[in-house]
Amino acid sequence: MEIGLVELSRLQFAMTAMYHFLFVPLTLGLSVLVAIMETVYVMTGRPIWRQMTKFWGTLFGINFVLGVATGITMEFQFGMNWSYYSHYVGDIFGAPLAIEGLMAFFLEATFVGLFFFGWDKLTRVQHMVVTWLVAIGSNFSALWILIANGWMQNPVGAEFNPDTMRMEMTSFFEVVFNEVAQAKFVHTVSAGYVTASIFVLGVAALYLLQGRHKDLARRSIAVASAFGLASAMSVVVLGDESGYSASHTQKMKLAAIEAMWETHDAPAPFTAIGFPDKEARETHYAIEIPWAMGLIGTRSLTKEIPGINDLVAEAEVKIKDGLIAYDALMTIRADRENVSQEVRDRFEAHSENLGFAMLLKPYVDDPRDATDDQIAQAADDTIPGVASLFWAFRLMVALGFSFIGVMIFFFIRASFYQMQFPRWSLYAAVAIIPTPWIAAELGWFVAEFGRQPWTVDGVLPTALSASHLSIADLVITLAGFVTFYSVLFVIEMGLMVKYIRKGPYQDVAETDQWQQRHEARLQNSTSSEIKTPAE
Amino acid sequence: MILYELIDFDILRVIWWGLLGVLLIGFALTDGFDMGVGALLPFVGRTDVERRVVLNTIGPVWEGNQVWFILGGGAIFAAWPPLYAVSFSGFYLAMFVILAALIVRPVAFTYRSKRDGAGWRTAWDWALFTSGAVPALLFGVAVGNVLLGVPFHLTEDLMPMYDGNFASKFFGLLHPFALLAGLVSLSMLLMHGAAWLNLKTEGPVVARARSIGIKAGLVAMAGYALAGVWLALGIDGFAIVSEVAVNGPSNPLYSEVSRGGSWLSSYADRPWITIAPVMGFVGTAMAVRGLQAGREVSTLLWSKLGITGIIASVGLTMFPFILPSTVDPNSSLTVWDASSSHQTLFIMLVVTLIFMPLILAYTSWVYKVLWGKVTEADVTENNDTVY
Numbered sequence A: 001m002e003i004g005l006v007e008l009s010r011l012q013f014a015m016t017a018m019y020h021f022l023f024v025p026l027t028l029g030l031s032v033l034v035a036i037m038e039t040v041y042v043m044t045g046r047p048i049w050r051q052m053t054k055f056w057g058t059l060f061g062i063n064f065v066l067g068v069a070t071g072i073t074m075e076f077q078f079g080m081n082w083s084y085y086s087h088y089v090g091d092i093f094g095a096p097l098a099i100e101g102l103m104a105f106f107l108e109a110t111f112v113g114l115f116f117f118g119w120d121k122l123t124r125v126q127h128m129v130v131t132w133l134v135a136i137g138s139n140f141s142a143l144w145i146l147i148a149n150g151w152m153q154n155p156v157g158a159e160f161n162p163d164t165m166r167m168e169m170t171s172f173f174e175v176v177f178n179e180v181a182q183a184k185f186v187h188t189v190s191a192g193y194v195t196a197s198i199f200v201l202g203v204a205a206l207y208l209l210q211g212r213h214k215d216l217a218r219r220s221i222a223v224a225s226a227f228g229l230a231s232a233m234s235v236v237v238l239g240d241e242s243g244y245s246a247s248h249t250q251k252m253k254l255a256a257i258e259a260m261w262e263t264h265d266a267p268a269p270f271t272a273i274g275f276p277d278k279e280a281r282e283t284h285y286a287i288e289i290p291w292a293m294g295l296i297g298t299r300s301l302t303k304e305i306p307g308i309n310d311l312v313a314e315a316e317v318k319i320k321d322g323l324i325a326y327d328a329l330m331t332i333r334a335d336r337e338n339v340s341q342e343v344r345d346r347f348e349a350h351s352e353n354l355g356f357a358m359l360l361k362p363y364v365d366d367p368r369d370a371t372d373d374q375i376a377q378a379a380d381d382t383i384p385g386v387a388s389l390f391w392a393f394r395l396m397v398a399l400g401f402s403f404i405g406v407m408i409f410f411f412i413r414a415s416f417y418q419m420q421f422p423r424w425s426l427y428a429a430v431a432i433i434p435t436p437w438i439a440a441e442l443g444w445f446v447a448e449f450g451r452q453p454w455t456v457d458g459v460l461p462t463a464l465s466a467s468h469l470s471i472a473d474l475v476i477t478l479a480g481f482v483t484f485y486s487v488l489f490v491i492e493m494g495l496m497v498k499y500i501r502k503g504p505y506q507d508v509a510e511t512d513q514w515q516q517r518h519e520a521r522l523q524n525s526t527s528s529e530i531k532t533p534a535e
Numbered sequence B: 001m002i003l004y005e006l007i008d009f010d011i012l013r014v015i016w017w018g019l020l021g022v023l024l025i026g027f028a029l030t031d032g033f034d035m036g037v038g039a040l041l042p043f044v045g046r047t048d049v050e051r052r053v054v055l056n057t058i059g060p061v062w063e064g065n066q067v068w069f070i071l072g073g074g075a076i077f078a079a080w081p082p083l084y085a086v087s088f089s090g091f092y093l094a095m096f097v098i099l100a101a102l103i104v105r106p107v108a109f110t111y112r113s114k115r116d117g118a119g120w121r122t123a124w125d126w127a128l129f130t131s132g133a134v135p136a137l138l139f140g141v142a143v144g145n146v147l148l149g150v151p152f153h154l155t156e157d158l159m160p161m162y163d164g165n166f167a168s169k170f171f172g173l174l175h176p177f178a179l180l181a182g183l184v185s186l187s188m189l190l191m192h193g194a195a196w197l198n199l200k201t202e203g204p205v206v207a208r209a210r211s212i213g214i215k216a217g218l219v220a221m222a223g224y225a226l227a228g229v230w231l232a233l234g235i236d237g238f239a240i241v242s243e244v245a246v247n248g249p250s251n252p253l254y255s256e257v258s259r260g261g262s263w264l265s266s267y268a269d270r271p272w273i274t275i276a277p278v279m280g281f282v283g284t285a286m287a288v289r290g291l292q293a294g295r296e297v298s299t300l301l302w303s304k305l306g307i308t309g310i311i312a313s314v315g316l317t318m319f320p321f322i323l324p325s326t327v328d329p330n331s332s333l334t335v336w337d338a339s340s341s342h343q344t345l346f347i348m349l350v351v352t353l354i355f356m357p358l359i360l361a362y363t364s365w366v367y368k369v370l371w372g373k374v375t376e377a378d379v380t381e382n383n384d385t386v387y
Helices: A005-046 A047-081 A083-117 A124-153 A172-176 A179-211 A214-249 A250-259 A293-296 A306-333 A342-359 A372-380 A386-416 A423-431 A435-449 A472-500 A508-531 B009-044 B049-057 B062-079 B079-088 B092-112 B118-148 B166-171 B176-200 B204-232 B265-269 B269-292 B296-320 B342-369 B376-381
Strands: A158-161 A168-169 A270-277 A282-289 A454-455 B152-154 B160-162 B236-240 B258-263 B319-325
Touching: A005 A124, A005 A214, A005 A435, A005 A472, A005 B265, A047 A083, A047 A124, A047 A214, A047 A508, A047 B062, A047 B079, A047 B092, A083 A158, A083 A172, A083 A454, A083 B062, A083 B079, A083 B160, A083 B342, A124 A179, A124 A423, A124 B269, A158 A342, A158 B319, A158 B342, A158 B376, A168 B342, A172 A342, A172 B062, A179 A423, A179 B092, A179 B152, A214 A250, A214 A293, A214 A386, A250 A386, A250 B265, A270 A293, A270 A386, A306 A342, A306 B204, A306 B319, A372 B204, A372 B376, A386 A423, A386 A435, A386 A472, A435 B166, B009 B049, B009 B062, B009 B176, B009 B204, B009 B296, B009 B342, B049 B118, B049 B176, B049 B376, B062 B079, B062 B092, B062 B296, B062 B342, B079 B092, B079 B152, B092 B118, B092 B166, B118 B176, B118 B265, B118 B296, B176 B204, B176 B269, B258 B376, B265 B269, B269 B296
Parallel strands: none
Antiparallel strands: A158 A168, A270 A282, B152 B160, B236 B258
């Protein structure tokens, strides 16, 4: 493949987005975990819970700042590198981004300062509210960015306006309550919660192995395993929901993930393992589970799931239909004032497939001049990279299920075995710290690579979306981001390790005093109970 | 849903043009003092403790302030998509430099005092200086270029294209007038940072900050006056020459624009806008006086007024132009042809009216909680928890 402007732009976006998402999941989850810990502190008054809040809060802060910093790049990169995309769909896509700023970023960023600097300026309850506002702000930001991303996967509530040469919003309600966006939101924040739970679990396990900070570590495991168990189940359930919505919104993505070349009689089997071969259009050595795919994808025994070959044929029909719209659009553009209503009606009737006609642009300047061969080629382009999607998806799902297993184990040990954890399980907990990040990055890979060749599914091809910059521009910024981000990553990891090694600040005297007061209170209450005669 | 027709399209466009100004000014007034303080840091703080005092005056608030910038990006995307598409890709390498600075800055704040060691801390101090001074300069350079016009054109598909190669695009931004605008921007934010430090701390740090702030304020006024003269004598303005369809579709190619005349003719057409440059001069002058006299709250407020006037004067002078094109004036973006659709502008206005008061309310509460001076004792007594 020739590396051109579009490929470099994609590489830069993919790199900066995936790097950004190294920090986001931990922010999403750890903010909530810290808020839970502080709530326990406010309710019980036990100093250890405040120490836990501060300790995990410090690690949260080191991570949070890089999430914010790398997020700045994301906010501006659409305009910098994807200017035609920005013009073409800004009327819809810009709105959730702006609302994200108004509703979420201000909330988390304004209160995060008070979280760190407000301990002696606020009451306990005020500070706890501040912590919750940080957590809520972070989670709201995930909601709005996933509404934006969900629209790229399933562009509802919008239509093309020939006068402004772009997509415009027809229904804000449909954009916000896009089924794809809603499923993605819960799936993504749950993944963040799992990530944070595994992180807390792993660091706490390390302390238990080292035999230090045992009080803090045990309590942390108790919170993380309960929260993590609920979240791990939610990730899998909502992942399944995403799959279900893809069966009617993004059929090609689903077929590619499953390497389903041919349409199978309902209910289709699920290929557990196999080797997809795009050239031969078949999956070698496939091990199939009968019925499973039909059940997951359509939740019925009778609905068919179309295979890749049929979808390509369908794309060819759509391209030809889109050409009618394209032709009408060119007529309108040539003489907007005097064009007849009949032409505008013709455009309306076929505008749904306008994007498919634009798939021909890389082959021919005017899509109307395309040969049948070029149309067939463009239809073939609608198949994303099957083998990589197939494997990435399976690895992600396997990890997702294994997180449930991990959480069940630690939850049971924490709840019913007096917080005694076998040493092997502690070693395992430390070892698996990186896995939720791998699963999350794979998830984004499946979602976005699986959307190709489109930036907005069925509406705008990726090849047209990029800015007309020079290769030199891209090489400079790409090299800049790689260097810059690598340095920041090393510094961040260094600080994380330093603060984990240093451990929590535990005021032993304060804890002892509290313990004495607490025992005195218990004694008083028991003695008073005894004094009160039973009726 | 026809609810959005409650407000006419042209009125919504003007409202969103105003909100664009509010966001830019909000950014300059809040994050502006963070950038100013960053740029002042190595000069007003000589010892590590002094520098930590300086950092902790903005420690709890810079993060929220920075959201004005991010929201600015989001709101331009939502309300002025062509502006978002053309400007950020047109100023590509300059934007990259600004992004790099704004990425380093949060990291520098948070990480600087998390390790001992003079080398580590000095390196981050200079990172903070650079990430304050460079964007402060470049934002002004960008505004200067907007007044000069930018070499872009739109194809019939409305795909933005830029003339020249990457080097000429980047170094082409450094026109002497644009550099002057950059100098005004940098010096006004240095003054603003000094006014903030004057309010939030005490001792030798404040004495040094005042001394630099006074000089910066004077430079800002002189530069601003010079830029005005330059605009009057040496720079062509732009004008829409075809009939203006204020409620028409957002397609810049439908109107005809010509270059010529002066930007300052808008002061003859709309004399009331003179109030903006007057605010700019009076605010800045009073802030300089305040720094000399050692007044605290009022100095910061005057400084805010001065910055508001200077930024507002640019927008009011150019109205209805937002981003004029030098190579193909017809591609120029104006208030009447570069907005989002009627419905999107309406929805975004409703959302803004709900959330902006909330944001202002809780931000004020946070500043109230943090009211008071940061002292050396605050830093040494809370060694582990503050910056």
